[in-house]
Amino acid sequence: MVDSRTLPEDRSEAGFGDYKPALGPAQALAEANRCLYCADAPCVQKCPTGIDIPEFIRKISTGNLKGSARTILDANIFGMSCARVCPVEVLCVGGCVYNEMDAPPIAIGRLQRYATDAALAADWRYFEAGPDSGRSVGLIGGGPASLAAAHELRRRGHACTIYDAGKWLGGLNTTGVAPYKLRADDALAEVAYVLGIGGIAVESGVQVGRDVTWDALLARHDALFIGVGLGADRTLDIPGKELGGIDGAVAFIEKFKLGRVDLAGVQRAIVVGGGNTAVDAVRELVGLGVPEVTMLYRGDEAAMSGYEHEWKAAKIEGVRSLWHTQPTAYVGRDGRVAGLRCVKLGADKRPLPGEGFEVPAELVLLAIGQARLGELVAGLGGVQLEGGRLLVDADGATGNPRVFAGGDCANGGKEVVNAVAEGKRAALAIDRALTTGASK
Amino acid sequence: MAFGTSVDLTSNTGGIVTPNPFWLASAPPANSGAQIMRAFDAGWGGAVWKTLGTPIQNVSSRFGALHFKGTRAIGFNNIELITDRPLEVNFREIAEVKKRYPKHGVIVSLMVETRDEWRDMIKRAIDAGADGLELNFGCPHGMCERGMGSAVGQEPALNEKITSWAVEFSTVPVLVKLTPNVDEINPHGLAAKRGGAHGVSLINTIKSLIGIDIDRFVPEPRVSGLSTNGGYCGAAVKPIAMHMIGSLARDPDFGLPISGIGGVANWRDAVEFILLGCSSVQVCTEVMLRGYRVVGDMIEGLTEYMRSHGFSTIEEMRGKAVPQFSEWGELDLNYETVAKIDPGKCIGCHACVVACHDGAHQCIHPAPKEAGTRVPVVDESECVGCNLCQIVCPVPDCITMAAVDNGFKPATWNEFVSEGKPLRPKKGAH
DSSP: OOOGGGSOTTOGGGGOOOSSOOOOHHHHHHHHHHOOOOSSOHHHHTOTTOOOHHHHHHHHHHTOHHHHHHHHHHHOTTHHHHHHHSOTTTTHHHHOGGGGGTSOOOOHHHHHHHHHHHHHHHTOOOOOOOSOOSOEEEEESOSHHHHHHHHHHHHTTOEEEEEESSSSSSTHHHHTSOTTTOOHHHHHHHHHHHHTTSOEEEEETOOBTTTBOHHHHHHHOSEEEEOOOOOSBOOOOSTTTTSBTEEEHHHHHHHHHHSOOOOTTOSEEEEEOOSHHHHHHHHHHHHTTOSEEEEEOSSOTTTOOSOHHHHHHHHHTTOEEEOSEEEEEEEEETTEEEEEEEEEBOTTSSBOSSOOEEEEOSEEEEOSOBOOOOGGGTTOTTOOEETTEEOOOTTOBOSSTTEEEOSHHHHSSOOHHHHHHHHHHHHHHHHHHHHTTOOO | OOSSTTOBOOEEETTEEESSSEEEOSSGGGSSHHHHHHHHHHTOOEEEEEEESSOOOOOSOOEEEEEETTEEEEEEEEOOOSOOSOHHHHHHHHHHHHHHOTTSEEEEEEOOSSHHHHHHHHHHHHHHTOSEEEEEOOOOSSSGGGTOTHHHHTOHHHHHHHHHHHHHHOSSOEEEEOOSOSSOSHHHHHHHHHTTOSEEEEOOOEEEOOEEETTTTEEESOBTTBOOOEEEESGGGHHHHHHHHHHHHTOTTTOOOEEEESSOOSHHHHHHHHHTTEEEEEEOHHHHHHOTTHHHHHHHHHHHHHHHHTOOBHHHHTTTTGGGOOOGGGSBTTOEEEEEEOTTTOOOOOHHHHHHHHHSOSOEEOOOGGGOOOOOEEOTTTOOOOSHHHHHOOSTTSEEEEEEOOSOOOOBHHHHHHHOOOOOOOSSOO
16 A cells, blocks of 8 residues: 555654755755765765766756756655665765865755655656566565566566555555654655556565465566565563563554554663664654663674664764663563563673673563564575575576565665665566566 | 657757757867767767867966855866867868767867968868868967957958858858957957858857966966966856847847857756857856766756747747847836845845945845844835845845836836936935
8 A cells, every 4th residue: 555645644653853854945055056066976886776966966056956856766766765764974975075075075865855855746757667568577575675676677668566465565664764764654655656657566465475376476477576675573582571562673663653652651661782773763762752762782882783873863862872781581560561681791792690680661672683584485496595585696686587586685684775776676687587588 | 758758959050950059169178089979978969179270289287267255167267279189180080070970060160361271171171071160260369369269250351251261162051259359249240240151159268367376476377487368268257148149149130040158057058048049059168177967967957948938949949038138228217126025034144234235225224123033124115126135135035026016107218218208206316
């Protein structure tokens, strides 16, 4: 489903403002005019989708806003959401040559948002479906990887059907992105814009293995693209895990993005983990009004995989931290979690001797990774797993010549922009395969 | 692509037809075949080959720029001369470019002295495949001292004579490139017309001195311990170019096609030049500063402008602004505007207050203290509608100039003088 009007209006994420607010016309023009219009620009080299950043910025400065958005969307049809959710500090903006002269780098993400917001608001359409090729591709999973692949395949005339297990399309853009970056209604509006190219059938609530077999899909389509993302949150197998008030971070985020969560009794919350999901979760809990939020991680600040700039923002927002700490049991009261029993870890990550200690919390979120694909691809000949990920080459090809993959299920969990790039790259490879003779 | 499909950018300048109106001007970006082919690949519709003549020796350095408040090179200046490459190399490359890009326009700029030299050069250029010729009567430095360039362009009789030779010898259209280093452009455009030119291109560069090295006491660009005057170009010269182009475009005796040059840096500039009567535009400085790639936005921006304004060809939009470019004596003296400040947009910088007090008619004042706002107040009874406040205001659309109905019927100075039409009372004249 992509109609954002069917989302509940009182969902908890609706209360969040933009962490990086939209630029107005005067701000956008001033910022665009600062751009040095580099050649072989480092910002472009840092963009997984290779958007011609100096060109789209120049078009803002000349008043060619429609063309600016075209430059962006031609390279990355998810340019609107990527403008908001990309970790630009380590991608394009991190590459800006102004950093080399200790001057503020260009606010590329905000300029990209300026152009793409205008395009979506005015419904500027740039891309048409190619002439019907008579070929058909099935895409499993309805997130950015599959949608980007489908859009690219439609530009080349191939029929597309997306099979998504959930209710809403858009993958983590819709269900998982921090609401101070992107809210679900905007994510769904973008999905509708992408589907606007036409000819992409959507079958929601369909799970491969349960509702349809791989053999049936292979019989139905000339090629398949797998973009199913990652599985459910991992859990901690420690005493007390049945208590209320314990949730996976990804599951919790989805709940408050698409509906309402009641945090009335929560004074203290703990997020276990040190990755980007953990950093998002602590900031979100602060935004939802939890007075005391703590990130609990078995390593330390230097070892955490969450982005430094995000963690810095979290600290400014008042998030606390417990480093070198590992939970050993949940503490319960009246069937709900009341705290975590923990031990300190040494440099070798082994528990230090001693009694341990207790940290009170009425909510515990687990951001310690998501389940990898297990049985999903069983029975799909030639497709191999490596460390829980689908094994693909640089074009997204699996060991089965008719099956391609991209996004988190193949890269282990990266950014939206990586998913889009991989989806598009796989689409080009599928197109080559379909037009050079591979068939069912 | 969904947009722009109904727009045809084909340009025809006196018989020189190119796929779009964007040409490289005769200058360093059009110095060689390899460069021009790369430019065509980037989207340029035509190129005026860097002026051919007896190859010269250049100096170093050659360029200077005017930087203004952190913006680099709003104006540009050069003391480079015509081609320094052997003529046979140039002609061989022209032939190669035309062979590989038959639909693009290659216009060869020429500058020689005697009738025989003109005959010889024109023949060789046409034999190489030139789609048109451009007579360089404009260069204001180095060549004019040798009796060429602007020395010709400043002398209508000479201009007419050499133009007539070129037209006599040429089988392809001849454009005359005019110098702006004259008091009025029209006699020079008309001289080219009398000589039989198929069109004109203007402006060439403006005689200039771009700056002084204040530690060495030497003007720029510095050649060892000396410098000399150069040719000024770039974004800053656009108003001068547009005035001269407009003067010719609205001259009923002129009527030749115009290839516009001077400060064209983006699609919007090109739109303005075309609205002012140009059939094509030539670009040098913006390409020198940022590369051939700028043409992508120029094509896209022009296409979208045409589509959104309902123009399907260049010819449909060409000259649309010319009838509205008139004489002071024809302006309506009874038309009255006053400044309106949008209090919702005003940021309280008082740039308009100081500009009005010191540079205009003292009619914008800070709000009284008790009003508790920094939004200034316009005394409309004193406002002459000069526009200065709107120009200095940093906020888009914050200050607008609103027309006032003062009850007076339109009356121009000419009508006042000839018919005694009543004029409204003067404002701010006390």
